[in-house]
Amino acid sequence: MAQALHFLIPTSPSANRTFSKLAFSKPSLFPSFRRIPMTVVRKQISAISSDLESQTSSRILASDNGKGGGAMEAIPALQTDSSSIEVDAVTEAELKENGFRSTRRTKLVCTIGPTTCGFEQLEALAVGGMNVARINMCHGTRDWHRRVIERVRRLNEEKGYAVAIMMDTEGSEIHMGDLGGSAPSAKAEDGEIWTFSVRAFDSPLPEHTISVNYDGFAEDVKVGDELLVDGGMVRFEVIEKLGPDVKCRCTDPGLLLPRANLTFWRDGSLVRERNSMLPTISSKDWLDIDFGIAEGVDFIAISFVKSAEVINHLKSYIAARSRDSDIAVIAKIESVDSLKNLKEIIQASDGAMVARGDLGAQIPLEQVPSAQQKIVQTCRQLNKPVIVASQLLESMIEYPTPTRAEVADVSEAVRQRADALMLSGESAMGQFPEKALTVLRSVSLRIERWWREEKRHEAMELPDIASSFSDSISEEICNSAAKMANNLEVDALFVYTKTGHMASLLSRCRPDCPIFAFTTSTSVRRRLNLQWGLIPFRLNFSDDMESNLNRTFALLKARGMIRSGDLVIAVSDMLQSIQVMNVP
């Protein structure tokens, strides 16, 4: 028979409080489960084919987020049982071939740029495991970004993917303009004199001239300051100021990319004069945000966040303008201020990004790894998804294989159990976007497997985060279910969740097995695609768990995605419950 625990929430909050509190004391809750032989944990579910046939409107949509290291060919979505199930072929093939254990837990974000904006290129990335497509509003026009969004949406509709879209704002930090003319980049050589100017130029710019977006630039810098492009990829020394022009000598040569960030340093510290008063969200950013809301992007990532207020402000702005207000706000941690106010910022956000590119320009490089670890841990504790970004495979912009150091860096982010890894220039304008994605995928799979083989269960202390009694119940259920899943070595956790909240609570526990997250909403499904270990499905389900489970088993079995005898723990946020059973 099935083992089930149901927790009924008292209608009056005080009614059964004492009882429920007792029932939820964590360590003693499930002591007997470990000793239950597997054969006892079994439920016979009667034949359900007729039930299935009657549910002509029910469909399952699964994403590719479990894409493992298998075949790379693009296979069109299959629809054998057309009325009842729809699933992209990548997830399906992966589960059929290798079973639950081999599914990838770490999610992958790809920045879309000139080399990946076509439909076929986007599809190749989806087949290769892209869970989220990022568009950076620093570059390109809104029309260009709109076309990318349309293609990703078409890909999802035609092939059953759930690739989410993340729009990243430009922010109002100081940066270079476009280089003008046909050249996408320019090389600054050692000792060359370049002019950084706030004047408005007609394209093409005079030789060795760079435009700067911040009007106060020429007033704020001083002769002798060090000017860092892109956090130090290229360095200059300020030698002369002539009205709006600042003459600089190149001290560290390198490539000048369009719209690269500029920081200036005096006596070894970052100078933050009036530019620190610039708003986090510029007027251009607000227009981009309106565009993102109108296009229905899934995430808006805010650059150079300084405080929690800006996140709260943006969230109310979105809530007032977006009908279902289901756009998640990601705080980019890339400034000294964002590190200072880390906890409040993450608390206010729906997720965070370790934006190491600019972060490394604002704090000494050797402090970036410990900052990364702290951001990843804080996000996990507060139950917010976290993305590790920038230069993961930088050399692959030009070369088809990564350096050993890059592979070690990717491995470390996977070992830290970050939710997602992000490609920037590697996928936006590099020569080997698909190869770079393959490296992220195979390193993730390998490290995750090593972790499981070594039985390195998480020891991280997860503080209580619930803000209501009902949320506390959900949290305790998920913590317990994840622990049971590890102890009983189950094949998968199933979670039926309307808002996605219980799915993310399970993900936060980083259990050993994958989490099948069933949700009724397409947009929740896409958003869950950013979170560690979740395989999100869209499914119409009812409040009757028995019937939900019957249908899910039937639908997944019909596609060969699960087998009789697989051991599953199911939780649900309608009827707060934990059930343990073998697939009939």
Ligand SMILES: Nc1ncnc2c1ncn2[C@@H]1O[C@H](COP(=O)(O)OP(=O)(O)OP(=O)(O)O)[C@@H](O)[C@H]1O
């Ligand atoms: N839409 C685009 N059009 C043209 N080039 C792009 C586009 N998106 C990215 N790129 C190129 O890819 C590079 C890396 O992209 P990415 O957005 O990650 O970097 P970035 O500008 O340094 O990021 P951020 O401004 O968020 O710190 C950019 O420097 C740019 O050259």
Ligand SMILES: CC(=O)C(=O)O
């Ligand atoms: C991604 C980004 O914005 C950075 O690394 O700076």
Ligand SMILES: [K+]
């Ligand atoms: K940006």
Ligand SMILES: [Mg+2]
């Ligand atoms: Mg940045």
